[in-house]
Amino acid sequence: MDSQLGLIEQSFNNRYTLWVHEALDELPDSFTITDPSISGHPIVFASRGFLKMSGFSRAEIIGRNGRMFQGPRTNRRTIMEIREAIREERPIEVNLLNYKKDGTPFWMLFKMSLVFGKEDGRATHFVAVQVPIVSRKHMRNSGMSYSEDGGGSRLREIVFGSCRREVCSDSLLDLDRVLALDSDDTGLEIEDSCEASDLEKRKAATAIDNILSVLTHYSQLTGRLVCGKRCSLPGMGFISSSLYISLGRIKQSFVLIDPHLPDMPMVYASDAFLKLTGS
Numbered sequence: 001m002d003s004q005l006g007l008i009e010q011s012f013n014n015r016y017t018l019w020v021h022e023a024l025d026e027l028p029d030s031f032t033i034t035d036p037s038i039s040g041h042p043i044v045f046a047s048r049g050f051l052k053m054s055g056f057s058r059a060e061i062i063g064r065n066g067r068m069f070q071g072p073r074t075n076r077r078t079i080m081e082i083r084e085a086i087r088e089e090r091p092i093e094v095n096l097l098n099y100k101k102d103g104t105p106f107w108m109l110f111k112m113s114l115v116f117g118k119e120d121g122r123a124t125h126f127v128a129v130q131v132p133i134v135s136r137k138h139m140r141n142s143g144m145s146y147s148e149d150g151g152g153s154r155l156r157e158i159v160f161g162s163c164r165r166e167v168c169s170d171s172l173l174d175l176d177r178v179l180a181l182d183s184d185d186t187g188l189e190i191e192d193s194c195e196a197s198d199l200e201k202r203k204a205a206t207a208i209d210n211i212l213s214v215l216t217h218y219s220q221l222t223g224r225l226v227c228g229k230r231c232s233l234p235g236m237g238f239i240s241s242s243l244y245i246s247l248g249r250i251k252q253s254f255v256l257i258d259p260h261l262p263d264m265p266m267v268y269a270s271d272a273f274l275k276l277t278g279s
Contacts, residue, residue, distance in 0.1 A: 004038060004271065008063055011035040011044045015117075015124060015226065020218040021045070027214070029207035031129045033115075034065065036086070039248030039271045041065050041126075050130060055101035066128070071099040082112065089114060089123050093204070095133065095194045107133040109196035111204040115215055118225035125215075125226075129207045131200045 012020060024033075030049035034041050046061045054061075054069065061068075070079065078094050085092035096110040108130045115125040196204075212228040219226040247256075253272035257264045 004040075004042070004063060007038045008035070008042060008044050011038065011125070015222060015224045016215065016218040017221045020214065023214045023218065024211070027207070027210055029129060029203075029210070030131065031127060031207060031211060032061070032066075033211075034126045034128070036123060036126060041086070041248070044125070053100075053130065053132065054098075060101075069098040071097075071103075071105060073097055073105055074099070082110070085112065086126065093201070095196055097194065098130075107194040109133055109200050109204050111201075111208060113208045113212070113228060115212065115226050115228065116230045118219075118227050121230045123230075127208060127211050127215075129204045129211070131196065131204045131207070133194055133196050133200060 024045060025048055027047060028049055029047060030053045031047045032043045032050055033045040035044045038044075042063045042065055043061050046056075046058055051058060051061070066082075074097055078096055081094055082092060082096075091111075091113045093109065093111045095107060097105055097107050099105050110128060110130055112126055112128045114123050115127060116122065117124050208228075215226055216228075247268060247270065250270060251272060252270065253276050254270050255266045255273055256268040257266050
């Protein structure tokens, strides 16, 4: 565990200046940053906004991965979509139901992007922004309500960007029935679906841009530049992030070497090997 904590600390310190943590903490958004090169693809940074939203402390999150926020109602198909995006090293945006520390489920817009090393094109980190999706119940409590005078446009105003059950849009009776079901305090139900609004999607995109801007700036100060898009093709000795994650699941002590490079250097060492050798 100590070896992994050391790797987590190095994850940022080797590429950015020490002030990057403070700069990221000043951003108001809810987000996490993970490192695919460390066994288990752990979280290496969690913003204050994310800590406030989830109810966890930073010490409880750092070193863990996103599975800790999933629960019985989390859509497994959506999780597989996220894992596939990680494997293919591409961005993704999905609506996801996760759980807070106290067990409360909540819908959010999950938007993930990548950070690449400019010199070698490797994916160094994944940035995941989480934007809470405002439910219809919250809209009603804030003064938004359906009115017949509003017609179809009013219907779309309530349904769009909120958690809802699938209803027939041309039936006011169906809408009234859904609103009545949503008025109870039993929480979200399994059959509920959720869709983020354009405003929430723009908020997530802006957050990604701001985070990448901070990371790029503080990487320039160390000379190990990063960028939001792959600037060059990975060279010899490259191990993809998906392979790192798969290798991290193997509990045996082993190393990988690259015979195509001078002196056949090690390009990967398992956690068990690091523990065995005290590295």
